[in-house]
């Protein structure tokens with residue numbers, strides 16, 4: 412097959428006629444509830460581009476929501492997964508095991524924060540990993556309550572909907588939700604009423620006060636937090652907040668769970684976002700970037716906690732599928748070989764440089780934030796902090812029309828986020844930023 416050329420190329424309007432035809436078939440065959448951000452049907456993808464059925468080539472600032480960090484169809488992922496496909500596709504690890512699963516577990520035990528004795532269990536999706544982290548924490552602590560945070564996102568299954576903060580579109584009409592879930596404040600510096608300087612201290616004090624007074628620390632099995640809130644708006648908790656919450660958990664026998672499903676595996680310029688403040692979680696959930704696009708997820712954590720669940724208490728038919736495990740080993744190999752942490756930090760440097768300059772020029776940009784290849788702008792009504800969802804949607808639409816895939820997020824729908832594959836070329840990165848700048852000029 413010919414090499415995908417790393418360029419933006421528009422030969423039709425976006426979406427083109429063939430994509431529109433396919434979209435009509437989608438509407439007739441797939442339910443409404445499965446939304447589509449940009450109705451362009453993809454035929455091939457790699458590096459920093461997606462090619463569509465009409466022959467357009469789009470710049471990818473989404474990575475399929477932070478998944479293809481190593482790029483689509485990365486060489487080592489394809490090589491290892493292909494070999495595994497030819498050998499065997501499935502046995503069920505719980506029936507007759509295979510080495511790939513154990514190797515992925517060993518890699519995760521080594522790469523995740525902390526040098527304590529660890530174990531890893533594999534699953535299929537992020538939500539399933541979070542569900543299992545809660546099961547494990549409850550089994551270990553013999554407690555039931557779970558504490559989560561404002562702006563948190565943890566999935567779409569029943570328990571993880573309960574853990575997720577935002578109602579629309581994730582929860583509306585889908586209740587009742589799982590009980591014993593309690594939500595506390597997150598240190599969101601930009602919107603903290605008494606100012607960003609006081610945010611970490613005050614937010615942690617409020618969170619701890621709510622846990623001790625409203626729930627009772629002795630009833631809490633787990634505190635589950637994203638070290639950078641992803642879907643909620645790429646909110647980096649004010650420095651000092653995470654360590655304070657982790658300390659509180661430790662002092663009270665609560666399992667501290669870092670949900671690194673979006674932030675993990677080099678995305679933020681470090682193996683895991685918790686590394687940034689030296690926070691060592693008891694359990695860590697991973698998925699997305701772990702396997703270069705194949706469905707795989709994991710719970711990794713302290714051996715004594717992970718081993719608390721009785722034999723046969725955890726699992727699933729497909730968890731740690733051999734092809735997905737082979738892909739994960741290929742993805743991890745690629746991350747190490749190409750030093751994707753360094754690439755992510757370079758992406759941050761380029762993006763923040765350009766975006767801060769745009770912030771000077773365009774007063775709809777309230778804040779530029781994020782780390783590594785996980786960067787966002789929060790858009791506001793000029794001169795205020797009032798969320799500007801309309802301008803956010805218009806900007807995304809303008810970028811899409813020019814062949815740049817961007818995503819929005821945020822509790823208030825006013826955050827434009829950028830998650831390029833970490834292997835994207837710097838020319839494409841800059842071209843994408845040019846498109847964003849032009850879009851800002853026009854809206």
Ligand code: PLZ
Nearest residue numbers: 476536537538564565566641670672673
């Ligand atoms: N935890 C931190 O980011 C998935 C959601 C896309 P699954 N985020 C993308 C959508 O709208 O459904 C996510 C996450 C964090 C958990 C999850 C859930 O992971 O693999 O989508 O189940």
